[in-house]
Amino acid sequence: MNVNNIVRKVYPKLTPYKCGLADLPVEEIKAVLGKETVYKLSFNESPLGPSPKVIQAMTDSLYNLNLYPSSAGDSIMKKIAEVEGVSPEQVILSNGADEMIILIAQTFLEPEDEVIIPKLSFIQYLAAANLMGATPIFSVMKDDLSYNLDDILSKITSKTKAIFLCNPNNPTGTIIPKTELMNFLSQIPDPILVIIDEAYQEYAVSPKFESGVRYLNEHKFLFVVRTFSKAHSLAGARLGYGIGTMEVIEAINHVRPPFNVNAVVQAGALASLDDVEHLQKAKALNHQGKEMMYEVFELLGLPYLKSNANFVYFDTKLDSDLIFQKLAEHGVIVRTLKGYGLDTAIRVSVGKHEEVLAFVNSLKDIMTQV
């Protein structure tokens, strides 16, 4: 008898979090590369860090660590509801957006269900479907690597339970234009859940971007996922949330562990939502970094996608592993997209000025030598 005899049936489809060089903590990357300076641009982390007001609020909260946090996260839940123009009963908190995705899957997915997932999108949707033993159905991308919503509609069957969308999309930075989103949602039959992951919505610059929150009144089974990990710089503290109709939130609350979100991040997130200036600073920094990158991609003649997030997708036109390796030799860590069957593409996070500078200078160096 070994453990394989007692794990769930779905076990062979599940994989532990992979740990390549791009996934290691920065201190470990330094050790592996034997370098003192490493620019980790593989995680889409905010280079700015949380605002001093957030640090203060979190520090203050430490004195009450003997107490359990508010289960529903009342204060932060109300604040989010106020910002989004929904009622507090339409908000639910999670231990990062990753947990929100798992909670949705645990609440709604059965082994006989099909889940439609865009081919080039965040990998956790597939992991969540697999966890529940549901069948993932992949939708193809358009030639410009944006979502093909017609293809998604054509893949709906009587078994379809959920559709995952990421807007702006990771790893392309593309968005679903609002007219397309509206048109798409109007064609979704009622019992199908549409989950829109808006982890990067704060960074969206296209006037065609629109949050799914606007459509909750018309679509009972629409659910929007957000996070404080990216623009709010709180990845290490873990806070995600969902916005949906009261019915859907109530259902997920049957599954959510009672104290899934710690008190420290609840305090920090509240302060972060109040510090609008700091968020503006993060967005401005991101904008400058993207422009620097675009300029160099143009110069080198490398195809890239204008991004609505804090990373940029580009095509090296060469084996991405080779470029990854050479960038790593310069201390710059990016993410290749081989797992998606894209052999020449790379996603690079927009770091702070010196990080972006290190990336573009290294890339120029490498590209003029290969």
Ligand SMILES: *Cc1c(COP(=O)(O)O)cnc(C)c1O
């Ligand atoms: C980073 C990311 C998340 C995960 O966010 P956490 O709140 O840190 O779990 C979710 N969705 C997408 C698309 C992401 O890129």
